[in-house]
Amino acid sequence: MRRTRLTAACLAAGLALTGCSAASTGSGKGGSTLTYLTFETPSLTAGFWDTSIADAEKKVPDVAVRKIVAPSTDRDAYAKQLQASGQFPDLLQSITPSTFATAGLLRPYDQKWVNANFLLPMGNAYQGKVYIPPTNSQIIPEVFYNKKLFAKAHVDAAPKTWSDFMAVCAKLKAAGITPVELGGGDPFSAAMPLVGILSADVLGKDPNWLKKRYSGKVRFTDANVKAAVAKYRTMVKNGYFEDGALGVKYADSITHFTSGKAAMYMMGSWFLGSVPKDHADDFGAFLTPTEDGSLVVPFSVGGSMAISAKAADPAKATAFAEAWSLDPANYKALIEGDGAFPMLKGRTLDDYGVHVTKVFKDSYSYVTQQNTKVSAVGWATNDDSMPSGLNNAFYAASQALFSSDDVDGQLAKLDAAWDSATK
Structure with a gap:
């Protein structure tokens, strides 16, 4: 979720380290190799991505996924650089759909699948289509x-x-x-x-x-x-x-x-992942106060990965993206480490096997309650982006x-x- 300025030097270093190539190539065994743009933070480490990719690969026969790590947290800027050089990835984690959908670079998800699995199916829809599954939310x-x-x-x-x-x-x-x-x-x-x-x-x-x-x-x-x-x-x-x-x-x-x-x-509520566990009860949270004391929740529905419209094997890319987006183990890491509020249907926090603080639970209640939710200025991925x-x-x-x-x-x-x- 964090954004910083991308430099040409970082881009060059990132390309050299990842060995990025064209979007998809055959695996030589009748399968496909997909490229997947991710990012790393102290909470979402290289180990998290490697494990989550391996778990999703097991659910999709004959597919291998090669990770590309953005050298900065501005994934939109890096993805643009890759696209300009003919290296647009098959899958892109947590980008802003509007930046790419208008150029015809993204493939929307099947709406029936989205409706069946998520609490706010249209929470991050752009121009009526869902380009990243609405897997989680933040208060920002x-x-x-x-x-x-x-x-x-x-x-x-x-x-x-x-x-x-x-x-x-x-x-x-x-x-x-x-x-x-x-x-x-x-x-x-x-x-x-x-x-x-x-x-x-x-x-x-x-x-x-x-x-x-x-x-x-x-x-x-x-x-x-x-x-x-x-x-x-x-x-x-x-x-x-x-x-x-x-x-x-x-x-x-x-x-x-x-x-x-x-x-x-x-x-942003991702700070909840940084609350010291040994004295978590020393911390509380409230919303930015208004003149009259009414509650306004600056809300952002985030998501997992977008699918390139030019993926050589769109069926495999979609199957991998859906498997990754529904894996409870990924949610556990996002909840505990990155303070994400899960948005899967039919699940409570206990279902993810997480250990969270009271301030997390108090904050999550803003998401589950009926209240005034508005797009967080500068953080929306929907039509308010x-x-x-x-x-x-x-x-x-x-x-x-x-x-x-x-x-x-x-x-x-x-x-x-x-x-x-x-x-």
Whole structure:
């Protein structure tokens, strides 16, 4: 789920290491060899991918799958590079469908299979078709908090309204505690506060805002968006983030928060996989507060792998993708290590044999409850996904707005980038 900028040097290194070739070739035994673009994180290691691939291969006769590891976490950018060089993979893990489906590069799944297996069959559909199975979901972001630091500052409960949230921040700062951790050195991480505020205040009042932006009915320079961004600027100017936050890398921000250097942390629910097991009960979570205290869940339905429309053996590619996407062992790793919320029909958390924290269960309840769910700004993979390139523009604006009061200028740049991308 994490996105970073891809460099030409990384691409060259990745191609050299993976020995990437054309999408599919015969195995020499009447079978097929498929290429599969994945990624690696501290939670989803090389061992996880190797095991999950081997297990799915056993369920599909006469197929072998060769793993390609993206050299950065921006899989969309890497896949574009591979496609441009004639090496588009047969299978691609957790990409943004809209980036490739409009170019005819992806093969949709059979809708009957999707309907039969997933809780929200159309949760990440793009233009009425499902290009990645809706296997899991995330809340992006939640506001995680350290209960011991709250108690030290005599904060009795998680805030419900925005004014409560500001009061808690002020109280923590007065007690000598950094209110909010920010991994501002990585663009996607720097954007988390804005993702939360915009999702709550703008999409919470108009869930169709992103669709309306496509039709030109709304703009980033509108008053309601400016008002939401102003909240973020207030947090910065009041000193509610740590000193030097723009220089803190994402990985370090996790360590800072879990070691007690800040009281709160606005991050995607994948952080749940990083909650320290030995003192997990010290942590809680709440949603980005709204003016009136109403709950707005910034939601993203994720998924497993997309299938190339140009796969030499589409039947085998589809069979492998379906087998991988329904394997409970994969869900166990995603739940425990990456904080993913499973979206398979007919299963409870206990069915996966997982050991999760109370804060995970409390967070998952937002997914299972009836409430206001909106697309997390910049993270949707459905019809609310931004045009190609806009996520990076949004992240860059978030970093710029940390140190600049030029809200109008940064939002105007986003409008210009959007207009250019959708011409």
